[in-house]
Amino acid sequence: EAAVSKNFIELIIEKDLEEGHIKQVHTRFPPEPNGYLHIGHAKSILLNYGLAVKYNGKFNLRFDDTNPVKEKIEFVESIKSDVSWLGADWEDRLFFASDYFNQMYEAAVKLINKGKAYVCDLKAEEIREYRGTLTSPGKNSPYRDRSVEENLELFEAMKQGKYNDGERVLRAKIDMSSPNINMRDPILYRVAHMEHHNTGDRWCIYPMYDFAHPIEDAIEGITNSICTLEFEDHRPLYDWVVRELEYENPPKQTEFAKLYLTNVITGKRYIKKLVDDGIVDGWDDPRLVTIAALRRRGYTPESIRMFIDMVGVSKSQSSVDYAMLEYCIREDLKLKAPRMMAVLDPIKLIIDNYPEDQVEYFDVMNNQENESMGTRKVPFSRVLYIEREDFMEEPPKKYFRLFPGNEVRLMNAYFVKCESFVKDEKGEIAEVHCTYDPETRSGSGFSARKVKGTIHWLSAEHAVPATVRLYENLINEDNEPTEGEGTLNLNPDSLKIMETSFVEPVLAEADKEDKFQFVRQGFFCVDSKDSTVDNLVFNRIVSLKSSFKI
Numbered sequence: 001e002a003a004v005s006k007n008f009i010e011l012i013i014e015k016d017l018e019e020g021h022i023k024q025v026h027t028r029f030p031p032e033p034n035g036y037l038h039i040g041h042a043k044s045i046l047l048n049y050g051l052a053v054k055y056n057g058k059f060n061l062r063f064d065d066t067n068p069v070k071e072k073i074e075f076v077e078s079i080k081s082d083v084s085w086l087g088a089d090w091e092d093r094l095f096f097a098s099d100y101f102n103q104m105y106e107a108a109v110k111l112i113n114k115g116k117a118y119v120c121d122l123k124a125e126e127i128r129e130y131r132g133t134l135t136s137p138g139k140n141s142p143y144r145d146r147s148v149e150e151n152l153e154l155f156e157a158m159k160q161g162k163y164n165d166g167e168r169v170l171r172a173k174i175d176m177s178s179p180n181i182n183m184r185d186p187i188l189y190r191v192a193h194m195e196h197h198n199t200g201d202r203w204c205i206y207p208m209y210d211f212a213h214p215i216e217d218a219i220e221g222i223t224n225s226i227c228t229l230e231f232e233d234h235r236p237l238y239d240w241v242v243r244e245l246e247y248e249n250p251p252k253q254t255e256f257a258k259l260y261l262t263n264v265i266t267g268k269r270y271i272k273k274l275v276d277d278g279i280v281d282g283w284d285d286p287r288l289v290t291i292a293a294l295r296r297r298g299y300t301p302e303s304i305r306m307f308i309d310m311v312g313v314s315k316s317q318s319s320v321d322y323a324m325l326e327y328c329i330r331e332d333l334k335l336k337a338p339r340m341m342a343v344l345d346p347i348k349l350i351i352d353n354y355p356e357d358q359v360e361y362f363d364v365m366n367n368q369e370n371e372s373m374g375t376r377k378v379p380f381s382r383v384l385y386i387e388r389e390d391f392m393e394e395p396p397k398k399y400f401r402l403f404p405g406n407e408v409r410l411m412n413a414y415f416v417k418c419e420s421f422v423k424d425e426k427g428e429i430a431e432v433h434c435t436y437d438p439e440t441r442s443g444s445g446f447s448a449r450k451v452k453g454t455i456h457w458l459s460a461e462h463a464v465p466a467t468v469r470l471y472e473n474l475i476n477e478d479n480e481p482t483e484g485e486g487t488l489n490l491n492p493d494s495l496k497i498m499e500t501s502f503v504e505p506v507l508a509e510a511d512k513e514d515k516f517q518f519v520r521q522g523f524f525c526v527d528s529k530d531s532t533v534d535n536l537v538f539n540r541i542v543s544l545k546s547s548f549k550i
Ligand code: ATP
Pocket: 029, 030, 031, 032, 033, 035, 039, 040, 041, 043, 044, 226, 227, 228, 257, 258, 259, 260, 266, 267, 268, 269
């Protein structure tokens, strides 16, 4: 049964709990504050947080900010906001790896004292050369056998700022002929004269990820250090670090497969380029799959959690269809979002036999599948807006909407029959003229004749103008995501702006981030950045039709 099946990490944890290797599960999400989080990170966040909740454990949010090059406070703030929006609650357990720089330095000194680390003067390219390859062993650095005293002195001098960037490094003394290249005396510390967003210019040496990360986990009492598959080969080094530093109850690393989505751009590097090149409107452009962008587009935390649950956790790499994410937001909003009428590309429909000054109000259910959402009043009058595509002068077969002589139902209102139409000077349809039949009023029980088409509408004098943005994938679906030189295969039609749309009058009160179904059009969200009282802006989250099946 899907409901009771456990993923491989849960099985590991349950065994560890049972055998007493761990007492209480403690996980963390360790982002580097060098960009915005994306849908892939949501998998890691919800996995780590979910395990803590499931096993009554603890969850930390820890900024892995040990590399000052690309880290910024802006990213710290956006990450906090995204993690908490997703519902992962770190309570009072917010940490910065940079707060452990002293302990990391002490840990390095401890390794030197144990004869397990040395200062090396080889240049970067020499270190690479000496490291060897997958098929050939490395060779020892000529500085490998420095005395503990000399190493302590040199490492202290590194810290004092006596050397330039790249002049000297601290390396672990492990095994230059290990089949695992990560174990061939990896670098632990490097010199970098750089400002750090948290520690300023206090440090000019910074620890490498493979050294820093296990220490961070151990300091915080993390039991299960969960990371993605590319770190599998680094696990022996992780274990070496916690063993040589003699931590009690050392954390254990477990790897899972990254989440990849088809036809969307995940990697931070590519997203950053789109932002820097001005191809998208910032990190939260609704066409991106950063968490901030998904939120602005109108995705809910519930829909993202449902999606991550469906994807599951495994060790095998695969891509998930973007349509599955769309399925999840449709499912989530189906019963929650009020269903309204909006006309995106309007033409006028005039009911010639409807009294000129009359306005009547129809009581319309806010959600036909969820009665508890109540009803609203929708004004109806002689001049309406309908969608341009709901009228055709010369319809093809099976077109059941308006055309000369045809009768359709105006949703929630009356039957109308098309009598004539008017074109503007450009030859485009400007007005459709109809007559209505008062007998057919919605709710009257009229059944004398049937019509095949139902269209939506708005009373022109009551409708509220709005801008509606329609999105397609940023990447051309039929092509590879990138072509030569790694340039992205962009879809020129990824954004279509409907500047002259109209929505129901009640929507004038809509707040930023409010979500609606526009009948026949899809689900829409009030844009949190650009929408104002005077100019409502809606983003289409997703259309109503789905190609995705479960
Ligand atoms: P990117 O390569 O997109 O910049 P990253 O791994 O460099 O991602 P980090 O800030 O280091 O970004 O990631 C924080 C955590 O999120 C790490 O534990 C990482 O393994 C995890 N993570 C990153 N990308 C994915 C993904 N696509 N699927 C699942 N987990 C991910």
